[in-house]
Amino acid sequence: MRIHIIAEKQKAAIIACEIMRAEIEAVALGLDHIETRYLDQGLHRTPARMAGRIQELVDRLDNRVDRIVLGYGLCSNGIVGVQARTRDIVVPLCHDCIGFFLGSPQAYLDDFKARPGSYYLTPGWIVEKKDPLSIIEQDYVPRYGRKTAEWAKKEELKHYTHIVLVDTGVDDLEPMRRIARKNADYFGMEYLEIKARSKEFFIKLVRGPYPEEEFFLVRPGETIRQGIYF
C-alpha cells in the first residue's frame, strides 16, 4: 500500500462538515498539533456554496499549519474548485461522507451497490435534525404547509427501500434508533442497522498516514476536480 504522508507531529487543520464533529473530536482529543474547524451541514443542500466557504477557511489556515485535511466527500461536486495555496490539502476519496462513517470509500461503494435504495442516517444527522421526518417538521412545514411538506418528502423518497442507521460508536444509540425506526415506519421502508468501522477511518483522517487508495493530495496551486474520483 502506498502512503501519501505519514503525518507524524505535523501541524494539521481539519476542515470538516458539522455532521462529523463528534466522530472527529473523539479521535482528535488531546492532540495539540491538530486544529478543527466545522462548517454548517446545511451546505449539503446548496453544494454551489460549499467550495467558497471551504476556500475561505483554507486561506485563513494555510500559513499556520503543515497540512490541511478536508472532512468532506465530493458532496455533489460541492468541493470542486477548492484550491491548495502553499500547503497540501488531503482529501478523502469518498463521493459522500457516508463512506467515512461506513469505514472506507470502498465500504460505501459496496454497500451502495448492494442496496441502492438506502437512506443513511448517523447520530450526527439525527442530532442535527436532518432525518426525513425532522426535515418535514423543521424545514418544509414552515415553508410549504403540512400537506405539501409531507407529500413532497414522500415524493422525494418514493424509490428508497431502507433506512440504514450507521452506528459510529460515539453516541448512545437507543434514542437514535427510536427516531430512525420512526422514519422507516412513516415512509414504509425497511429498517437496518450497521455497526461500522467508522473510528478506523476517522483516526486516519485526523492523524494520518494517508493510503493512496483512500485519500488524494491536492498540491499547492492545484484545485479539486470531479475527475479525481473516477
Added chain:
Amino acid sequence: MSEQLDKIKEAIVGGQHNEIEALVQAALDATLAADQIVNQAMIPGMDVVGRKFSNNEIFVPEMLVAAVTMNKGLALLKPFLQQSGAESKGRIIMCTVKGDLHDIGKNLVIMMLEGAGFEVLDMGVDINVDSLIATVKEIKPDVLGLSALLTTTLPEMAKVIEALEANNIRDEVKVMIGGAPVDAAFSDKIGADGYGRDAAEAVQIARQLITG
C-alpha cells in the same frame, strides 16, 4: 406576450396548481393555440423554476409543486395538442442510470418533452445497460436521455455510451445527459451528444439533436 400567457407562466413559477386549469381554459377560450400555451408560457415558466432551483432560491418541494401545476395544465391541453394532427417531433427514451433512484428531474424532463410534442418512452429508474441497449435496438429512438443525481452513478453514463459503441449502434441514436452533477466537461469527456442544465434546456437540446 399576451396577458393570458403571462398569467399561465406566473402560475407555473408560483406553483398555483389550483388556478392553472382556469387560466389554461381562459387562454383556450380566447383562441390561443395549445402549442403556443405550452411553448410560450409553460416551458418558459419551468425555465424560470429551473434557474431558481440552480440558484438555491427554491428547493425540491417548489419544483415538485411547479411540475404538478404544469401537469394539470398539460392534461387540459393534451386533446388539443393531439387534435392539431401534428406529427411526433421525434422519439426519445428516458431513464435514470443503474444505481440511481432519483427521478424527479427525469420526470420533469419527460413532461416537458411530451408537452413540446416528442414521443417519450419512460423506462423508469435504475436501468441496467443491457436492458437499455435491448430497448434502444427495439424502439430505435432518435434520442436517448440519461439522468443521474449522484456522482457515484455518473460513470454508468459512460458505460451506456461504450455499450452503444460495442453494439455498433452509437451512430443511430443521439445521447443527451442531465442531472445535478453533470456539466459540459463531463458530457464531452464521455462523448455524449449534449447535456441540459435543467429541464427547459433538455427540450432545446432534444430539438437541436433531432433537427440537426
